[in-house]
Each structure stands twice: as C-alpha cells, then as structure tokens.
Amino acid sequence: MRRLLHALILGLLGAGIVHIAVLFLVPEFSERDAWSRLAMASDLYRMTRLDAEAGGAPVVKSVDPMFYAAACRFDLADGLVRIKAPGDVPFWSASVYDRNGHNIYSFNDHNANGEKLDTVVLTPAQMIDVRRDLPEDLQGAIFVEAPIEEGIFVVRAFVPDESWKPIVSRFLEQSACELQDY
Amino acid sequence: MLKTALLTLISLAIAIGLGGYSVWYALNAQDGVGAIRIGQWTAFPDVGSLAADPYSKARVAREGVLALGRAEGLAFVAERDEAGEPLKRECAYTIEGSYPTARFWTLYAADQSLGVIGTGKPRQAALQSYEVLRQADNAVVISVGNRPAPGNWLITNGFGKMYFVLTFYDTPIASSTGLSDVTLPRILKAGCNA
Numbered sequence: 001m002r003r004l005l006h007a008l009i010l011g012l013l014g015a016g017i018v019h020i021a022v023l024f025l026v027p028e029f030s031e032r033d034a035w036s037r038l039a040m041a042s043d044l045y046r047m048t049r050l051d052a053e054a055g056g057a058p059v060v061k062s063v064d065p066m067f068y069a070a071a072c073r074f075d076l077a078d079g080l081v082r083i084k085a086p087g088d089v090p091f092w093s094a095s096v097y098d099r100n101g102h103n104i105y106s107f108n109d110h111n112a113n114g115e116k117l118d119t120v121v122l123t124p125a126q127m128i129d130v131r132r133d134l135p136e137d138l139q140g141a142i143f144v145e146a147p148i149e150e151g152i153f154v155v156r157a158f159v160p161d162e163s164w165k166p167i168v169s170r171f172l173e174q175s176a177c178e179l180q181d182y
Numbered sequence: 183m184l185k186t187a188l189l190t191l192i193s194l195a196i197a198i199g200l201g202g203y204s205v206w207y208a209l210n211a212q213d214g215v216g217a218i219r220i221g222q223w224t225a226f227p228d229v230g231s232l233a234a235d236p237y238s239k240a241r242v243a244r245e246g247v248l249a250l251g252r253a254e255g256l257a258f259v260a261e262r263d264e265a266g267e268p269l270k271r272e273c274a275y276t277i278e279g280s281y282p283t284a285r286f287w288t289l290y291a292a293d294q295s296l297g298v299i300g301t302g303k304p305r306q307a308a309l310q311s312y313e314v315l316r317q318a319d320n321a322v323v324i325s326v327g328n329r330p331a332p333g334n335w336l337i338t339n340g341f342g343k344m345y346f347v348l349t350f351y352d353t354p355i356a357s358s359t360g361l362s363d364v365t366l367p368r369i370l371k372a373g374c375n376a
Contacts, residue, residue, distance in 0.1 A: 003185075003189055004189065004192075006189075007189040007190070007192050007193045008192070008193075008196065010193040010197075011192060011193040011194070011195070011196025011197050011200070012196060012197075012200070013197075014193060014194070014196065014197025014198075014201065015196055015197045015198075015199075015200035015201040015204065016201070017197070017201070018197050018198055018200075018201025018202060019200075019201040019204050019205055021201075022201060022202060022205045023205050023208075023236050023237065023240055024236060024240075026205070026209075026240040026243055026244055027239050027240055027242075027243035030243040030244050032243075032244060032245070032246050033242070033243040033244070033246050034246045034247065034248050036246070037246045050248075064257075064288055064290070064308075064347075064349055065288075065290050065298035065306055065307075065308045066288045066290070066306075066308050066310050067288075071248070091285065091286070091351060091352070093250075093251070093253065093254040093255070093351070093352070095248070095250070095251040095254060097230075097248055098232075100239070100242075100243060101230065101242050101243060101246070101247065101248055101249075102230060102231060102232050102234070102239075102242070103230045103231050103248075103249055103250075103251040103252075104232070105251070106250075106251020106252060106253040106254050107251075107253045108253055108254060108351075108352050110285075110352065111253065152248065154248055156254065158286070158310075158351070160310060160312055160313070161313065
C-alpha cells in the first residue's frame with residue numbers, strides 16, 4: 001500500500017514536470033503556427049493574402065472581418081528586406097513578427113512618411129552597414145531594426161465599406177516584399 | 183519484480199497522461215493569465231509580444247495567431263451580457279455607452295473560434311465607428327439581433343454561443359498606462375426568441 005502511494009505521488013510530481021516541459025516545447029514543435037501555415041501557402045518574399053477574400057480558407061485566423069491583410073516571410077540572413085505598397089487606403093498598419101509569431105515591432109500609417117508604406121527590416125549589424133552609406137532611394141523609408149533572422153511581415157488595411165474593397169485589395173496585391181541590395 | 187514494474191508503469195502513466203492533459207486543458211481555456219477585464223470585456227494586451235507568459239506563447243504557436251501590435255490596436259472580447267448570462271446567437275441585445283479614444287473601432291459578432299459569424303446575407307455581422315449614428319452625448323446605441331432595427335443594427339442569426347469582439351485601432355489605451363480609467367459599452371439583453 002505504501003509503495004502504491006509512493007508511486008502515485010511520484011506520478012503527480014512527474015505530471016508537474018511533464019506539464020512544464022510540454023508547455024515550453026509547444027512553441028518549438030508546433031506545426032500549426034503562423035510561420036508553418038504561411039510556408040504551406042507560399043514562398044519566402046512573397047506577399048500572401050491572409051483573409052478569405054482571395055479564395056479558400058483564411059491562412060491565419062482571427063483577422064477582423066473589416067480588414068484585409070497580407071503577409072510575407074523573410075530571412076534576414078539573406079540580406080535586408082524592403083516592403084513597399086502604393087496607393088492610399090483609409091488606414092493601414094504593419095507588424096514585424098519573429099519566427100514564433102511574437103510581435104517585435106508595429107506601426108501604422110500616421111507614423112509613416114507621407115502615409116506611404118515603405119519599410120526596410122534589417123538586423124542591427126546590417127543597420128550599421130547601411131548607415132555608413134545610406135542609398136538615395138532608401139531616404140524616406142522606415143527602418144525597423146529587428147534582432148532576428150527569420151520573420152514575418154504583416155500589413156493590415158481597413159475596409160470601411162463595400163466600395164473600398166477593390167481599392168484595398170489592389171493596395172495589398174501591389175505591395176512588394178523583396179530582398180534589397182545595398 | 184512484476185509489482186515494481188506495475189508501480190513504475192502507474193507512475194509514468196499518471197505523469198504523462200495528467201501532464202499532457204493539463205497543458206491541453208489550460209491552452210483551451212478562454213481566459214488566462216494576463217487578462218484585463220473592463221465590465222464584460224476582456225483583453226490580452228500582452229498576447230503575441232515577447233513579454234507574454236508561457237501559456238499565451240504556447241497558445242499563439244498552437245493556433246497560429248498573429249496578434250495585433252501595440253501601435254495597431256487592441257481587441258476586447260465579451261462572452262457574457264451585463265447580467266452574467268452567456269451571449270447567444272438566438273437572442274437580441276443592445277450595446278450602449280461611450281467608447282474610449284481611438285482613430286476608429288470595429289465591432290463584430292463571432293463564433294467560438296473568434297471568426298465572424300456567417301449571416302447568409304450580403305450584410306456582414308460587423309459595424310465600424312465611421313458608419314454608426316451617435317447620440318447627442320457621443321454615445322452609441324447598437325441593436326443586435328436577426329430582425330432589422332432602426333439606428334445602428336448589427337445583424338446576427340443562427341443558434342449557439344456568440345462572442346462580441348470590439349477592436350480599437352491606433353489608440354492610446356493599447357499602451358500600458360491608458361487602461362486604468364477606460365469605460366466600455368454595456369451589453370444588455372433585449373429578449374430571446376428561442
């Protein structure tokens with residue numbers, strides 16, 4: 001009997017350890033996280049619509065129904081990545097996420113130069129290089145220093161009503177996410 | 183010998199079974215650590231940030247969420263009305279009151295997975311602050327239900343559990359200091375046709 005009790009207590013202790021271990025391993029091994037879902041939908045440096053409007057189920061859930069969103073995956077080990085979108089929409093906001101889906105940095109159209117989306121994401125080391133000799137066409141861009149390699153960039157745009165749908169769709173479809181030479 | 187093996191097996195079964203189940207249970211629970219409650223509305227300002235607790239980090243990874251950043255906005259979710267009853271899709275509600283400072287806000291009726299509910303009609307189960315009619319004191323009264331209502335009407339239909347998601351965009355309340363004296367609208371039940 002005492003040995004059974006001993007085994008039960010040992011089991012409960014083990015359950016505590018397993019609980020903590022599993023909790024910390026879930027983010028490492030999840031195959032359903034945002035990165036994996038995007039990887040299934042498209043390649044690196046390719047803007048992908050997240051909302052269901054583009055056909056099919058939404059890639060990443062929990063997007064406000066009055067918003068359209070697009071995302072691209074990037075790897076800063078390849079170089080800096082530049083995200084641009086032309087056109088005027090009522091409101092847009094952008095976020096940089098790391099590989100595990102943590103929000104590293106976010107900003108919206110009021111923070112941008114002339115309310116145009118023109119951003120460069122780079123590591124602090126690349127920032128030092130770029131600062132030494134800033135190329136002419138990067139003058140107006142927002143620089144986001146992110147201490148990460150792989151990451152996700154998300155643009156969200158507000159659709160106030162039906163009539164804005166084509167304009168906001170065009171804004172996201174013409175947005176570009178590409179490696180930048182410097 | 184056999185007894186020892188059996189006892190070891192019991193210990194291991196409890197450890198792995200209970201440990202795994204408890205994580206699964208904790209990740210599926212709707213409210214968790216780090217929640218901020220204002221009236222019936224709940225927000226998780228830290229979800230998706232690096233400062234989040236391990237439970238919300240695991241939830242973010244498991245559900246593939248890309249949470250709104252601080253400069254983007256803050257979402258509040260309500261699952262109960264003012265009387266503490268769970269929200270139901272077959273019931274009509276009135277959402278009334280004033281809203282904190284933000285560039286604009288959106289309100290939508292959601293299902294369990296917090297996706298917008300399908301109405302089967304061209305009209306979405308969503309409203310935004312630029313299209314609502316306001317009272318003289320800037321308060322907004324919204325009628326929720328499957329029957330058209332004068333003023334502001336949020337269409338819903340069907341049966342089962344419902345959630346309201348109220349998201350403020352470009353708002354000072356998303357920064358940590360702004361949340362102390364925020365008031366959010368109240369959700370009053372107007373009746374059910376169950």
